[in-house]
Amino acid sequence: MAAPTDCSLIATDLDGTLLRGDDTFSDRSRAALALAARAGARHLVVTGRPAPRVRPLLEDLGVTGLAVCGQGAQVYEAGTDRLLWSVTLDRELAETALGKIEAEVGELYAAVDQDGVDGLTLIEPGYLMPHPTLPAVRVERRDDLWVRPISKVLLRHPHLTDDELTATARSVVGSLATVTMSGPGTVELQPCGVTKATGLALAAEHLGLERGRTVAFGDMPNDVPMFHWAAHGVAMANAHPELKAVADEVTTSNEDDGVAVVLERLFGGAEPSVPPHALPRPGSGRVSR
Template sequence: MAVPPAYSLVATDLDGTLLRGDDTLSDRSLAALARVTRAGARHLVVTGRPAPRVRPLLDTLGGTGLAVCGQGAQLYDAGTDRLLWSVTLDRELAETALGKIEAEVGQAYAAVDQDGVRGLTLIEPGYLMPHPTLPAVRVERRDDLWCAPISKVLLRHPSLSDDELATTARLVVGSLATVTMSGPGTVELQPCGITKATGLALAAEHLRLAPERAVAFGDMPNDIPMFDWAAHGVAMAGAHPELKAVADEITLSNEDDGVAVVLERLFPDGVRQ
């Protein structure tokens, strides 16, 4: 009789984790995720990307199920192309938070992800997209960022490091928003109390899966709440030190198929749920 796998839920971040630097998935990673499916477990993408920027990747994965998007602010059903759940960031609070941050650090540059499955990423003059492959629409002035409901604000500073910007933002923003750091050049403001863990917990409840049988993979501080929620957290070799400090295990880099290496161990062929 086949021994069931230890985990019934695999949660993976995308950028810097499952995806290679060119935004592609390796054949080895795809094969490892197929092992997860054959074992009867579920794979959930848990990403800071908004739903419209995740759909093409889910097509590559053959996914028709759920994905946690927008740092946990969106629960997206790929099969029906709709949001089962979403939380928006109040635009007046976002403007206030941004003003408080700039009062401390000087001019920063901002972008927003609009809510909805057709939402756009808008960037103000001076903002450079950290992922140049992701589509964005440049607006003429900052006020244009607030023209429709948003799920989050993305910030960059011309001289401060991401860690310095995030630290200052947390000190001055308070309860106006949750501050996260999700990748190089990516400090974000999202609805207060919303994290990857809140979105992942909602998805797991929908699927009737428990954190005690969940393994999570990530590379940045925004993945810490997800690691706290899951039974086992795996950080990538190039992960931020804050995430490595709370990880249960450190694997190889995303370029070296670090996720696949662990999944091949946890889900050997022939194991069934």
Template structure:
């Protein structure tokens, strides 16, 4: 009888972790993910990107199952192209939170991800997309951001660093929203209490899997709750210091196939 798998669930962040800087995956990484599947374990994408921005990448990976999107606010069924679960950020609370932040730091520039499998990313004047390859629709004024239900708000400041903006936002937003930092130029407001860990836990429950058998990869502070939930957290070499400080292991960078290196060790040979 074969020995039981140490990890039956592999959760990977996308940007800065599984993906290279040009939004592609190397052949080595794809082969390593195939090892996971052949071993009988499940691979789950756990990302800040909303479901519509994840769908094309899941096709490349060959994932027709579940994906955790929108920082945990969406559980997406790729095979059925539908959301099994979603939580929206109250738009009045979002506007209030923005006002509190701007009262402290001056003008910020905002964008929103709309809810739903066909939701748009809307950006107000002055906001620059941190990922220029991702589609976005520019609106004429901030009020236009609130035209449809949203899953989160993305913030940028013309002078403050991401760490400074996130720290100030946390100090003034309180229970209006959860503040996360998910990448360079990406400070976000999402529904209060929603994190990658809440979304991953829900996905695991659907699959009949448990945290003690979960392996997680990430690169930014928004991955900390996921590391806290999973049995083993692996930070990329390019990861933010906050995530490295709580990681169980540090691998190579996303450009150097860091996730593949670990998966090849844990899922050796052909199955």
């Protein structure tokens, strides 16, 4: 599907998409977002990171409006540092889901993101943070993970791949939670029915923006619902095959300013030299939404 020529909403994931591997935004990406803003388009960050872990990145971008955080569990207003909407994962259901998964695959290591603008990321013994720049507090035992309301649970297995762990978790968790994979070493349980698409839809409605004029960018399977919701989905060259399979277009990698490549084309910036794999693939993407 061709990208809308009157795009009014740009939804971007962060890790592996708009962010480079060193957790910074390139000058080219900043300039492309500014170009889109001058054309009247709104930019929404839509990320798996919880609001407290997103706050400094939004400040760096100069964002004072909304952001969708926690895989869609939070709609955060940066300018006022408050959550306009949030949903928590029932802690008893989370424990039950963990037990069901461990009955299939053996011992897991778990972490949680607490709800709220000051929520912490707690990790149990044995859990290694997949993203070393993100702060976390180690607890002594699993029961300590449940001391406050949580927005999601993060899982790691000592031997299974992310794809294997995700598939097994989905097969046994059922309606207890939504299972998603959001990055290397990051398999997550979130409230049932909550996805990036549900959070993006809430934020778009709040802003009075239409899904039919939305272009979304991402790199991992947790972005699939967002691509189904948006009018046009753009996967990064470094994206997971599951996301590329439903994308309307594949751009260059996050390290090669893939978001900027598309925004410059859509909003009339300088035409960069785009490698063939970054162009829309004939017959690719979804037949309908």
